[in-house]
Amino acid sequence: MKEFLMIALGVLIFVVIFQIAKASEYVSVLKGEEKTRKQNNKINAFMLIGLLVFGLIGVWYCNELYYGKTLFPQGSASVEGEQIDTMLYITIAITGVVFVITQILLFWFCFKYQEKDGQKAFYFPHNTKLELIWTTVPAIFLTVLVVFGLKYWFKITGDAPKDAIVVEVTGHQFAWEFRYPGADKVLGKTNYKLYTAKNNLGVDFEDPASLDDIHVNTTMHIPVGVPVKMVIHSQDVIHDVGLPHFRLKMDAVPGIPTTQWFTPKITTAEMKKKTGNPEFNFEIACDQLCGSSHYAMRGVIIVETMEEYKKWLAEQKSEHSVLFPVTPVEPNVPDSAAKQISQTVPVKK
Amino acid sequence: MSSAATLQHADVHGSHDAHHEHHHHETFITKYVFSQDHKMIAKQFLVTGIIWAIIGGLFSVVFRLQLGYPESTFPWLEDLLGHWAAGGKLKPEFYYALVTMHGTILVFFVLTAGLSGTFANFLIPLQIGARDMASPMLNMLSYWFFFLASTIMFASLFVQTGPASGGWTIYPPLSALGDASSGSKIGMDLWLVSMAMFIVSSLLGGLNYITTILNMRTKGMSMTRLPLTIWALFFTAVLGVLSFPVLLSGAILLLFDRNLGTSFYLSDIVIAGKILPNEGGSAILFQHLFWFLGHPEVYIILLPAMGMSSEIISVNSRKPIFGYMAMVGSVFAIAILAFLVWAHHMFVTGLNPFLGSVFVLLTLLIAVPSAIKVFNWLTTLWRANIRFTPGMLFAIGFVSLFISGGLTGIFLGNSALDLHLHDTYFVVAHFHIVMGVASFFGMFAGVYHWFPKMFGRYLNNTMAFIHFWVTIVGAYLIFWPMHYQGLSGMPRRYYDFSGWSSFNMFNGLNEFISLVAMIVFAVQLLFVFNFFYSMFKGRKVTDSNPWGSNTLEWTTPINPGHGNWPGEIPEVHRGAYDYAKDGKEFIPQNVPVGDDESKAH
Numbered sequence: 045m046k047e048f049l050m051i052a053l054g055v056l057i058f059v060v061i062f063q064i065a066k067a068s069e070y071v072s073v074l075k076g077e078e079k080t081r082k083q084n085n086k087i088n089a090f091m092l093i094g095l096l097v098f099g100l101i102g103v104w105y106c107n108e109l110y111y112g113k114t115l116f117p118q119g120s121a122s123v124e125g126e127q128i129d130t131m132l133y134i135t136i137a138i139t140g141v142v143f144v145i146t147q148i149l150l151f152w153f154c155f156k157y158q159e160k161d162g163q164k165a166f167y168f169p170h171n172t173k174l175e176l177i178w179t180t181v182p183a184i185f186l187t188v189l190v191v192f193g194l195k196y197w198f199k200i201t202g203d204a205p206k207d208a209i210v211v212e213v214t215g216h217q218f219a220w221e222f223r224y225p226g227a228d229k230v231l232g233k234t235n236y237k238l239y240t241a242k243n244n245l246g247v248d249f250e251d252p253a254s255l256d257d258i259h260v261n262t263t264m265h266i267p268v269g270v271p272v273k274m275v276i277h278s279q280d281v282i283h284d285v286g287l288p289h290f291r292l293k294m295d296a297v298p299g300i301p302t303t304q305w306f307t308p309k310i311t312t313a314e315m316k317k318k319t320g321n322p323e324f325n326f327e328i329a330c331d332q333l334c335g336s337s338h339y340a341m342r343g344v345i346i347v348e349t350m351e352e353y354k355k356w357l358a359e360q361k362s363e364h365s366v367l368f369p370v371t372p373v374e375p376n377v378p379d380s381a382a383k384q385i386s387q388t389v390p391v392k393k
Numbered sequence: 394m395s396s397a398a399t400l401q402h403a404d405v406h407g408s409h410d411a412h413h414e415h416h417h418h419e420t421f422i423t424k425y426v427f428s429q430d431h432k433m434i435a436k437q438f439l440v441t442g443i444i445w446a447i448i449g450g451l452f453s454v455v456f457r458l459q460l461g462y463p464e465s466t467f468p469w470l471e472d473l474l475g476h477w478a479a480g481g482k483l484k485p486e487f488y489y490a491l492v493t494m495h496g497t498i499l500v501f502f503v504l505t506a507g508l509s510g511t512f513a514n515f516l517i518p519l520q521i522g523a524r525d526m527a528s529p530m531l532n533m534l535s536y537w538f539f540f541l542a543s544t545i546m547f548a549s550l551f552v553q554t555g556p557a558s559g560g561w562t563i564y565p566p567l568s569a570l571g572d573a574s575s576g577s578k579i580g581m582d583l584w585l586v587s588m589a590m591f592i593v594s595s596l597l598g599g600l601n602y603i604t605t606i607l608n609m610r611t612k613g614m615s616m617t618r619l620p621l622t623i624w625a626l627f628f629t630a631v632l633g634v635l636s637f638p639v640l641l642s643g644a645i646l647l648l649f650d651r652n653l654g655t656s657f658y659l660s661d662i663v664i665a666g667k668i669l670p671n672e673g674g675s676a677i678l679f680q681h682l683f684w685f686l687g688h689p690e691v692y693i694i695l696l697p698a699m700g701m702s703s704e705i706i707s708v709n710s711r712k713p714i715f716g717y718m719a720m721v722g723s724v725f726a727i728a729i730l731a732f733l734v735w736a737h738h739m740f741v742t743g744l745n746p747f748l749g750s751v752f753v754l755l756t757l758l759i760a761v762p763s764a765i766k767v768f769n770w771l772t773t774l775w776r777a778n779i780r781f782t783p784g785m786l787f788a789i790g791f792v793s794l795f796i797s798g799g800l801t802g803i804f805l806g807n808s809a810l811d812l813h814l815h816d817t818y819f820v821v822a823h824f825h826i827v828m829g830v831a832s833f834f835g836m837f838a839g840v841y842h843w844f845p846k847m848f849g850r851y852l853n854n855t856m857a858f859i860h861f862w863v864t865i866v867g868a869y870l871i872f873w874p875m876h877y878q879g880l881s882g883m884p885r886r887y888y889d890f891s892g893w894s895s896f897n898m899f900n901g902l903n904e905f906i907s908l909v910a911m912i913v914f915a916v917q918l919l920f921v922f923n924f925f926y927s928m929f930k931g932r933k934v935t936d937s938n939p940w941g942s943n944t945l946e947w948t949t950p951i952n953p954g955h956g957n958w959p960g961e962i963p964e965v966h967r968g969a970y971d972y973a974k975d976g977k978e979f980i981p982q983n984v985p986v987g988d989d990e991s992k993a994h
Contacts, residue, residue: 047467047469054915058918058919058922061855061856061859061919062856062922064855065853065854065855065856065859065923066853068854068855069853069854069855069932072854081780084781084854084858085780085781088781088786088858089779089781091862092781092786092789095865095866099869102869102873103873106873106874106877109874110874110877110899110902111877113877113881113898113899114877114880114881115880115881115882115895116880125813127809128809128810128812128813131807131809131810132804132810132813132880135803135804135807135810138803139800139801139803139804142796142800143796143797143800146767146771146796147793147796147797149771150770150771150774150789150792150793150796151793153771153774153775153777154774154779154781154789157710157774157775157776157777157778157779158779158781159711159778159779159780160778163778164778164973164976165710165711165712165776165777165778165972165973166712166775166776166777166973167712167713167972167973167974167975168712168713168715168772168775168776169713169714169715169716169717169970170715170716170717170718170719171715171716174768174772175716175719175765175769178764178765178768179761179764179765182760182761182764183761186757186758186760186761186803189757189803189807190753190754190757190807193753193807193808193809193810194750194753194754194808194809196809197746197749197750197753197807197808197809197812198746198750200809200812201746201749202746216663217573217664236661236662236663236668237668239663239668241666246663279661279662279663279664280566280570280573280662280663280664281564281565281566281567281570281573281664282564282566282567282676284741284816286816286882286884288813288817288881288882288883288895289882289895291812291813292812292813293741293812293813293815293816294741294743295741295742295743297676297677297742297743298566298659298660298661298662298676299659299660299661299662299672299674299675299676300660300675300676300677300743302742302743303743321894323894324894325894325895327893327894327895329882329884329893329895329896330884331741331815331816331817331884332564332816333489333559333560333564333567333886334567334573335489335567335573335574336484336485336486336489336558336574336575337485338485338489338886338887338888339485339886339887339888339889339890339892340889340892342892342893
C-alpha cells in the first residue's frame with residue numbers, strides 16, 4: 045500500500061511538472077519568446093551563483109559532519125601510515141586551493157558575464173603567455189606531489205627490515221588464515237596440491253621447517269613497535285589484505301605471493317581507550333571483489349605489547365601437533381571412527 | 394587508399410544528388426531500421442543508449458536500497474525479482490550482479506555506444522561537410538553489432554544462475570571459475586560474447602569515423618579549422634581502435650580458460666575443495682590486458698563530452714573558444730598519455746615499485762593538459778555574453794564536475810595515497826564524478842544542443858531546467874560525501890557493512906545517499922519523457938540556425954534528408970570559432986573572408 049501511494053505521488057508530481065512545463069511554453073509565446081528567454085537567463089545566472097555559494101557552504105558543512113568520523117582524527121596506527129597521512133594533507137591543501145579558485149571563477153564568470161543588452165563579448169582567441177603560465181604552474185605543483193609521493197612510496201614498498209616478524213597471510217573464499225614460523229623462524233613450504241580438508245593450507249610436512257609452524261584462523265596477533273612483514277597468498281580468487289587503520293593494502297593473488305610490511309605503533313587496548321569504543325578492533329577488510337560473501341571476509345588484528353604477544357605465541361600449538369597428535373593411548377583410526385559414529389547418531393534421531 | 398575512398402565518395406554524392414531530385418524510394422525498413430543514413434544511425438544509437446541508461450540506472454536504485462536500508466525488507470522486490478530477492482531482501486550474489494551490470498551497461502553500452510556512437514555518427518559528416526560516412530554500410534553494421542551485443546547482454550540478465558557478478562572489470566580467477574561464483578557460470582560466457590560483439594561494433598564505427606574525418610572534409614575544411622567536437626571524436630576513435638582489440642584478446646583468452654582448460658590466468662588454485670590442475674598462468678596478466686583498454690576507455694567516454702562542451706560553451710558565450718590549438722594539443726596529449734598509465738589501476742597488485750613510480754609520473758602528467766583545458770574554458774567565459782540554454786548549463790556543469798572529479802584523480806594517481814584509498818568509496822566518488830556524471834553532462838549538453846538538428850523541434854525548456862538543477866545538486870549530494878567514506882577506508886562493493894566495527898559510522902549517510910539517488914533517477918525519467926514527447930510534440934524549429942552557431946550542420950535545411958545538403962556542399966573559409974570578431978556576433982564557417990576583415994591572431 046505504501047509503495048502504491050509512493051508511485052501515485054510520483055506520477056502526480058510528474059503530471060504537475062508536465063502541465064507547468066507546457067503552460068510555460070504557451071506563456072512564453074504570448075509574452076514574446078525573446079523576453080522569456082532573457083528572464084530565464086537571469087534566473088539561471090542567479091541560480092548558478094547560488095549553487096556556488098551553497099555549494100561551498102555545503103563542502104564546509106559536509107566536512108564538519110564527517111571529518112570526525114574518518115580515520116584521520118585517530119591518526120595512523122602504523123609508523124609508515126603517518127607518511128601517507130602527511131602526503132594526504134599536502135594533496136588536500138594543494139587541490140583544495142585549486143578547487144575553490146576554479147569553481148569560484150567558473151560560477152562568478154557565468155554570473156558576471158551573463159547576457160545583457162548592449163554587452164558585447166570580447167574577441168580573445170588566444171594568448172601564448174597565459175597559456176604558458178597555466179601549463180607550467182600546474183606542472184610545478186605536480187612535480188612537488190610526485191616527488192613527495194614517490195619518496196614515501198619507495199620507503200613503504202621497499203624491503204622490510206631484517207628483524208621484522210614474518211606472518212604468512214592466506215585468503216580464500218571467505219576467510220583469512222595466518223601462519224607463524226615457530227622457534228626456527230622459518231615457515232615450512234606449502235604446495236597447493238597437498239590441500240586436504242584438514243591441512244587446508246597445503247603445508248608440506250616433509251619439510252622439517254614446518255613442524256613448529258603455528259596456524260591460526262581469522263585473528264592474528266602482533267606486537268607493537270616491531271616491524272611486521274606479511275607474506276600474502278590466495279588459494280582461489282584474488283583477495284586483498286586491506287588495513288585501513290594502518291593505511292595499507294595489498295592484493296592476495298593465487299600463484300603469486302606478495303608482501304607488505306608495517307610497524308604498528310599503538311595497541312588494540314590503547315586504541316579502545318583513545319577512541320572511547322570498547323568494541324574497537326583493527327580489522328582486515330577484503331578489498332578486492334571475491335564472490336558473494338566478499339563483504340563478510342573479515343579478519344582481526346590484535347596489536348599487543350611484546351610480553352602479551354610472546355605469552356600468546358607460547359600458548360599456541362604447532363599445526364603439526366594439532367593435525368598429527370602423538371597420543372600413546374589411542375591410535376588415530378578408532379578415534380576418527382568413533383567420531384563418525386557420534387556424528388551419525390543425531391541424524392538417526 | 395585515400396584516392397579510392399574519394400572516388401567512392403564522389404560516387405555516393407552523385408547517387409544521392411540524383412535521389413534528391415527524384416525523391417526517395419524509401420520504405421519504413423530502409424528509413425528507420427536498416428538505415429544507412431548517419432543521422433538515423435545516430436538516433437538509433439541514442440535511443441538504444443537511453444533504454445540501457447534507464448536499465449542501468451534502475452539497477453543502481455535497487456542496490457542503493459540495500460546499501461541505504463540494510464535492515465529493511467521490500468516485499469515488492471520479491472514480486473519483481475523472484476528468488477533473487479527472497480523475503481524482500483536482495484541476495485548478495487544478485488547484489489553483485491546488479492553492481493556488475495550497472496558498471497558494464499553504463500560504461501560500455503551507454504557512455505561508449507550511446508555517447509560517442511550517437512554524436513560521432515551525427516556530427517562528423519554534418520560538421521566536416523560530408524554527405525555521409527565513408528562507408529555507410531559499415532556504419533549500419535556498427536549499429537547492428539551493437540544491437541546484437543545488447544541483445545546478448547540483455548538475455549544474460551535472465552539466465553538461471555544470474556548475469557555476470559564479478560565486477561565490470563571481470564578479474565579472473567573469480568570470473569574464470571564457475572565454482573567461485575554463480576555469476577561466473579553461463580552469465581559470464583554471455584558477457585564475454587556480448588563484449589566481443591560490442592568490440593566489433595566499436596571497431597567498425599571507429600575506423601569509419603577516422604576515415605571520414607581524414608578523407609571527406611569539404612573544400613577549405615583543413616584539419617585546423619575543424620570544430621573541437623570533431624577533434625575530440627577523432628581522438629576518441631583512435632583510442633578505441635587501438636585499445637579495444639587488446640580487450641578482445643583478453644576476453645578470448647578468458648573464454649579459453651573458462652571452456653577449453655587453458656591456464657592463461659590460472660595457477661595454484663583450490664576452489665570448493667577441488668584442486669585445479671592449472672599451473673603457470675598469471676591472474677595479473679588479465680589486469681594488464683584489461684586496463685590497457687580500460688584506461689583509454691575512460692577517455693573514450695570523456696573526450697566526446699569535452700569536445701561537445703567546448704563547442705557549446707563557445708557558441709553560447711558568443712566568444713571564440715580560448716586557445717583552440719592548445720585545446721587540440723591537450724586532447725592529443727591526453728590521448729597519448731591514456732595509453733601509458735594503465736597500471737595505476739594496479740598499484741596494490743604487487744607491481745614492482747619502480748614500475749609503479751613510472752606510472753605515477755605519467756598519470757600525474759595528465760593533470761597538465763587537463764588543467765590547460767579547464768583554464769581555457771574559464772577564459773572563454775571571461776568577458777563573454779553568456780546565454781544559459783539548457784545545453785550551456787549542462788556544459789558548465791560538466792566543467793564544474795570535471796574540476797571536482799579531476800582533482801581527486803591526483804590523490805589516486807599518487808601510489809602512496811592509493812595504498813590507502815584503492816578500492817574504497819573514494820574511488821567510487823572519483824570516477825562517478827569525473828567519468829560518469831561529467832560525461833553524462835556532456836551527453837545531455839549535446840542532446841539539448843543538437844536536438845533541434847536531430848528532430849526539427851526543441852526540447853521543453855522548463856523540464857530541461859528542472860532536469861539540470863536537480864541533477865547537478867543531486868550528483869554532488871550523492872558523490873561528495875562518499876569521499877569521506879573512502880577516507881575512512883570503507884571498501885567499495887560491500888553488500889552490507891553491519892558486521893564491521895570500522896565501517897558502521899556512516900549508516901545515516903548511506904540512507905541519505907540512497908534517497909537522493911532515487912530522486913535523481915526520477916528526474917532522469919522526466920528527461921526521457923521530455924525527449925520522446927518533444928520528438929513528436931515539441932515546439933517546431935523555425936530558424937535553421939537557432940543558436941547562431943558557426944559550424945556547418947546549421948547550414949543544412951531544418952530537416953535535412955539523406956545527403957544532408959540539397960544542393961552543393963558549402964565551402965569553408967574560416968575556423969569554427971569566429972564569434973565576436975570585428976564587431977559581428979558570429980561569422981559562420983562558410984562565409985568568405987571579407988576584404989576589410991582583421992586577420993585572426
